[in-house]
Amino acid sequence: MCSLQRTITSPGDASLVRDSSLVWLASGIVGVSFGAVSVAGGLPVWVPVLMSLVVYAGSAQFSAVGVLIAGGGPAAAATTGLLLNTRTAAFSLAVAEILGPGRTARFLGAHLVTDETVAFALAQPDPVRRRRAFWISGLGLFAVWNIGVLAGAMAGRALGDTARYGLDAAFPAVLVALVLPAVRADAVVRRCAVAGGALALAVTPAVPPGVPVLVALAGLFLYRRRSLEAGS
Amino acid sequence: MNATVVVILVLALGTYAFRLVGPVLRGRVEIPARVEELASAGAVVLLVALLATGALAEGGGFAGWARPAGVLVGVALAWRRAPFVVVVVGAAGTTALLRLAGLG
Numbered sequence: 561m562c563s564l565q566r567t568i569t570s571p572g573d574a575s576l577v578r579d580s581s582l583v584w585l586a587s588g589i590v591g592v593s594f595g596a597v598s599v600a601g602g603l604p605v606w607v608p609v610l611m612s613l614v615v616y617a618g619s620a621q622f623s624a625v626g627v628l629i630a631g632g633g634p635a636a637a638a639t640t641g642l643l644l645n646t647r648t649a650a651f652s653l654a655v656a657e658i659l660g661p662g663r664t665a666r667f668l669g670a671h672l673v674t675d676e677t678v679a680f681a682l683a684q685p686d687p688v689r690r691r692r693a694f695w696i697s698g699l700g701l702f703a704v705w706n707i708g709v710l711a712g713a714m715a716g717r718a719l720g721d722t723a724r725y726g727l728d729a730a731f732p733a734v735l736v737a738l739v740l741p742a743v744r745a746d747a748v749v750r751r752c753a754v755a756g757g758a759l760a761l762a763v764t765p766a767v768p769p770g771v772p773v774l775v776a777l778a779g780l781f782l783y784r785r786r787s788l789e790a791g792s
Numbered sequence: 793m794n795a796t797v798v799v800i801l802v803l804a805l806g807t808y809a810f811r812l813v814g815p816v817l818r819g820r821v822e823i824p825a826r827v828e829e830l831a832s833a834g835a836v837v838l839l840v841a842l843l844a845t846g847a848l849a850e851g852g853g854f855a856g857w858a859r860p861a862g863v864l865v866g867v868a869l870a871w872r873r874a875p876f877v878v879v880v881v882g883a884a885g886t887t888a889l890l891r892l893a894g895l896g
Contacts, residue, residue, distance in 0.1 A: 579876045586880070607796055614804035624803055634795040638802045645807040647838050652814030654835035657828070659815060666815035673811045679839050682832060726887030728846075729859045733866030733883030735843035740870045742836050749833050753840035760841035764849045772849075776841030783833050 572689055573696065576680075580697040583676050586730045587618070587701055588708040594621060595712025601629035605713045612709040616671060616702065620644040623769060643770035650777065651678045658690045672698030679738035748783055755779040856896035862887030 591612065598608035603625065611621050624641035628634070652673045658681050659669035672694070681694035743750045756779025760772040767775070814831075817823060823831075847863035849855055866883030874882070 582877055582880050586884070603796070607800070611800050611803070614800065615807055617807055620803065620807065624799065628796065628799065634799040638799045638806075641803045642806045645803075645810055647842075648807065649810040649813040650831070650834050650838055652811045653817070653831040654814070656814030656818040656823075656831075663819075666819065667812075670811040670815050671808060673814075675839065675842055678835055682835055682839075724888065724891060726858070726862055726884035726889075726891065728850075728855070729862030729866070729887035730880050730884040732843040732847040732859075732863045733870075733880050735839050735846070736863065736866050736883075737870045737876050737879040739836055739839045739843070740867075743840065749836050752833055753837050756837040757840045757844040760845050761848060764845055765852050769852070772845050773838055773841045776837055777834055779837045779841075780830060780834055783830060 573692060576689075576693050576696045577700075580680065580693075580700055583680070583697065583734055584700050584704040586727055586734070587676070588704040589725065589727055590618060591705045591708025592712035592715070594618070594625070595709040595714070596716055597622075597712075598625050598629075599713045599716055601625065603628065608709050608713050609706075612706050615641070616705070617641070617645050617648070617674065618705070619769075640769065643768060646770060647675075647773050648673050651675070654678060655681055655694060658687070658694050660691060669694070669698070672702060674698070674701065676701060676734065679735055683738040683741060752779040752783045755782055858887045858890040858895050861890055861895075 594612070595605075595608045599605060608621070608625065611624070615621055615624075620641035623644060624637045627637040627640055652670060655669075655673060655678055656666075659665050677694055677698040680697040681690045684690040684693045739753075743753055756776030759778055760776040763775050764772045843863070847855070847860050850859075862883040862885075865886040866879050869879045869882050
């Protein structure tokens with residue numbers, strides 16, 4: 561278990577790559593559709609390509625491009641995207657320790673903080689595996705996402721409506737598979753997550769996209785109360 | 793520089809700033825164990841909220857029956873401790889089949 565070889569190749573990496581590859585595949589196809597949708601909407605090829613490299617956040621990209629195509633104006637496009645990405649600040653706190661000790665690891669790793677990589681990393685049982693899961697899933701996802709977007713932008717609308725493949729159900733299912741162990745093991749976390757999820761669903765029809773998930777963080781009040789009780 | 797480039801740059805810089813919050817704080821200040829505990833619980837809460845809204849909602853409205861049905865199959869499979877591949881393919885496959893059958 562504890563040989564130095566672990567830092568170079570670890571037997572667990574194969575399973576990390578296998579599980580990640582499914583997310584890569586799904587993200588790649590979503591990336592293709594992002595490129596295709598953008599170009600079909602009248603944007604030049606470089607817009608989705610550049611956006612995917614430097615923004616690198618699927619849902620925010622879709623909504624920003626959606627606003628641009630709909631003629632909503634640059635300020636609205638940027639605001640919507642930023643609102644959707646606010647949650648990455650909370651995610652970056654959760655994985656800060658996982659990224660690695662060096663400056664390069666921290667500044668490079670920060671760009672790879674996405675819903676999927678955070679869920680993947682936090683689902684692992686020990687710190688070493690968490691770090692490997694983050695970097696393996698993160699670097700792969702970055703590569704596949706950007707290649708997919710480029711391909712989609714070049715190919716145009718060839719793929720058609722990706723809803724046909726049920727990919728919109730794949731992402732929530734990925735999250736289910738990754739968070740279920742944590743939710744199952746810890747009653748306090750479960751209580752917070754259920755309350756937060758219910759709250760997010762309740763406010764979804766009334767608030768702008770991106771806000772419901774942030775509202776869910778109010779579920780953490782239950783966590784604090786519980787742990788103070790336990791501490792006293 | 794046109795407006796589209798400005799949108800992309802603002803979005804990129806803002807997003808990266810959000811993503812740097814954790815790593816930068818970690819280097820500068822000592823984060824109490826309680827806060828760290830809360831941060832990882834917060835991540836789970838965010839992910840559960842993401843999966844709940846992602847399964848049921850689309851643009852502020854209901855996403856239709858096919859998607860939540862697929863995700864529910866995924867939940868059932870994950871609950872029975874099915875392998876990751878089975879959970880994800882089962883969910884996407886169910887949704888795709890339901891849509892093929894004409895269910896929104």
